[in-house]
Amino acid sequence: MRKTRVLVADDDGGVVDVLRALIQSQDDLRFIGSANDTEHAIAMAVREQPDVALVDVRMPGGGGVRAAREIARRCPRTRVIALTAHEDEATVIAMMAAGANAYVPKGESTERILREIHRPMHLVAVPGDDLGVWSTERHATTRAPGDRRREQQRRIRDAIDTDAISTMYRSIVDINSATVVGVAARTRVAKLPMRGGDAWIAEAEAVGLLEEFEIAVLRAAARDAGLLPSAAFLLVHVSPATILGPSYREAVREIGSERIVLELTEHARVDDYAPLNDALAPLRADGTRLAVADVGAGLSSLRHVAMLAPDLVTIDTALTDEVDEDGARHAVVAALSARATQLGARTIAENVTTISQLEELTGLGVGLVEGPIPEQLSRGAQILPGTLSLAPSRADVL
Numbered sequence: 001m002r003k004t005r006v007l008v009a010d011d012d013g014g015v016v017d018v019l020r021a022l023i024q025s026q027d028d029l030r031f032i033g034s035a036n037d038t039e040h041a042i043a044m045a046v047r048e049q050p051d052v053a054l055v056d057v058r059m060p061g062g063g064g065v066r067a068a069r070e071i072a073r074r075c076p077r078t079r080v081i082a083l084t085a086h087e088d089e090a091t092v093i094a095m096m097a098a099g100a101n102a103y104v105p106k107g108e109s110t111e112r113i114l115r116e117i118h119r120p121m122h123l124v125a126v127p128g129d130d131l132g133v134w135s136t137e138r139h140a141t142t143r144a145p146g147d148r149r150r151e152q153q154r155r156i157r158d159a160i161d162t163d164a165i166s167t168m169y170r171s172i173v174d175i176n177s178a179t180v181v182g183v184a185a186r187t188r189v190a191k192l193p194m195r196g197g198d199a200w201i202a203e204a205e206a207v208g209l210l211e212e213f214e215i216a217v218l219r220a221a222a223r224d225a226g227l228l229p230s231a232a233f234l235l236v237h238v239s240p241a242t243i244l245g246p247s248y249r250e251a252v253r254e255i256g257s258e259r260i261v262l263e264l265t266e267h268a269r270v271d272d273y274a275p276l277n278d279a280l281a282p283l284r285a286d287g288t289r290l291a292v293a294d295v296g297a298g299l300s301s302l303r304h305v306a307m308l309a310p311d312l313v314t315i316d317t318a319l320t321d322e323v324d325e326d327g328a329r330h331a332v333v334a335a336l337s338a339r340a341t342q343l344g345a346r347t348i349a350e351n352v353t354t355i356s357q358l359e360e361l362t363g364l365g366v367g368l369v370e371g372p373i374p375e376q377l378s379r380g381a382q383i384l385p386g387t388l389s390l391a392p393s394r395a396d397v398l
Contacts, residue, residue, distance in 0.1 A: 003030040006117060007048060009041035009067060010034070010056040010083065014188045015106070019054060022110060022192065029117065038062035045071045050078055052117050055100070057084035057091055065098045072099025081116050110192050153207045155191070159200065160209075160216045164191045167217075167224040170370050172235065172348060175362050182233040182261065184370060185221035197237075205239070214242045215251050222255040235261040235291060235312075240270050244279050258287030261312060264304055265293045273307040280308075291348075296336055305343070313340045314348040315366070321351065324360035337365040 006029055008019045016034045023031040032048050035041035038061035045053055045067075053071055057064035068080045082095040082103045095103055102116045159165055165187060172182040187197030197217070204213035221236050242248045243262065252260050262283075270276060280290060291312035292304040296319045305313055315336055323329045333349075340347045349361045352371035361369060 001028065003028055004052060004117065005030050005032045005048070005050045007032055007041075007044055007050040007053045008034045009036075009038075009044075009053060009059060009064075011036045011059050012056070014190070015056070015083075018190060018192055019113075021190075022113065023117075026114065036060075038064075038067045041067045042070045042074070045075050045078060049075055052079045052081060054081050054083050054117075057082055057095060064100075065094050068095055068098040068100045079119075106193055106195055113192070149207055152203055153209065155193075156200070156204045156207060156209045156213055159189050159191050160212060162191075163220075164189050165213075165216050165220045166190065167221045169225070171375055172232075172368050172370055173375075175358070175367055175369060180232055181368065182235055183225065184235045184263075185217075185225075185237075187217050187220070187237075201237075201239070205241075210239060211242045211245045211248060214238055215248055218248070218251055218255070218260075233261045233289065234259055235263050237265060237293070238262050240264060240276050244275060249279065249283055252283055252288060253286065257283055261289045261291050263291040263293050263312075263314070264308070264310075265301075270304070270307075277308065296332060305340075305345075309343060310345055312348055312368070313345050314350060317350045320349045320357070320361065320366075322357075323349075323364070324354070324356040330360070330364070333361070333366070334364045341365060 006023050008016055008023075008031070010016050010019070013036075016036075020031050020034070023029045032050055033044060035044050036059070038059050040061075041053070041055060041059065053075075055064045055067050055071070059067060064082055064084070068082065071078055071080055079102070080100045082100040083106055084091060084095075084103075102119065104113055104116050166189075168186045168188055169183040170186065171180045172184060173179065174181045187200065189195075189197065189200050201210070201213060201217075204210045218236055218238070221234060225234050238248070252262070262280075264270075280288075284290065289311040290308060291314060292301055292308065292310045293314045294316045295301045295305060295313045296316040301316075304310070313336070315333055319329050319333050319336075321329075323333050337347050346368055347366045348368040348370065349366045350370045352358050352361065352369045352373045355373060358369065358373050
């Protein structure tokens with residue numbers, strides 16, 4: 001039996017892993033490889049001439065529209081299926097106009113993705129047509145009341161019960177010592193639908209399983225942190241509602257309170273800070289630290305800082321991205337860093353990608369950083385000759 005040969009083009013490694021497993025689980029499909037940018041996707045498609053190419057809309061190097069156009073032109077027998085987390089009609093139309101034969105949001109089920117892969121070449125989908133899959137809400141209207149919620153609950157419980165939750169880490173580096181002092185845990189779920197950890201958490205909250213899911217996230221982060229530096233703190237996102245539950249606080253104690261940093265995001269709504277501070281007090285007494293993310297993104301994060309007295313504050317990426325070029329951002333970051341120091345907190349800058357950006361943040365008093373440049377810094381790379389004197393990294397860093 002001839003197998004349908006499938007190429008996956010997506011810059012998200014987690015998405016590629018899920019699609020590879022899905023394709024390899026089918027006797028009539030063959031996974032022939034993956035590409036993580038537009039140029040690589042086009043080159044692989046021309047070389048391999050796959051039967052089906054699953055193409056992410058938002059890939060680096062020109063995006064899915066360019067990839068779809070070139071693959072359709074140079075690989076006439078290849079069916080292009082657009083994959084995206086963005087379900088707006090304009091994107092659908094652009095991908096179809098470029099040569100895509102079908103369009104599948106990443107939130108769709110395994111069955112829908114497989115159905116599109118198996119669909120004959122002569123059936124071409126259009127936005128809103130029954131042949132294509134472009135709106136989860138359109139298909140949801142045919143379900144009986146409660147079916148969607150039960151499906152969501154089953155999906156969340158399946159992710160928890162099968163240990164599908166895992167963690168990726170980003171090093172947090174102390175600029176002065178050039179050492180890794182902590183790691184930020186980012187959640188991955190090796191299950192369909194293909195989406196980020198935030199989307200899984202939002203769905204868990206919607207179906208009343210937020211506490212269970214975030215406990216599983218915490219345990220996965222601690223489990224996967226086994227090879228990290230023993231002195232490094234483990235920063236984990238958590239919702240205020242979950243902290244209020246005794247089960248989560250007990251899980252923190254089991255792992256080791258002194259190593260955990262609990263981070264609240266800008267979008268985490270808190271109506272009354274008194275119960276939250278009461279719940280945090282015993283943990284903080286045991287050594288657990290508190291962080292507030294996305295400071296500067298809105299009033300909620302500033303309110304968190306004022307009402308919770310965190311140990312760490314993460315300055316929003318939108319402010320730090322061009323802090324070395326934009327006077328207004330420079331002023332805001334300077335003010336936030338100074339205020340954090342007054343409150344006894346340390347500041348973290350995310351996504352530091354240039355030496356100039358690092359130098360600017362250092363001058364503003366930001367002591368902790370994440371991103372490509374800090375990663376080089378923690379490995380002892382000589383990236384700042386003549387500007388900053390940095391000690392080489394210790395042997396226990398990542």
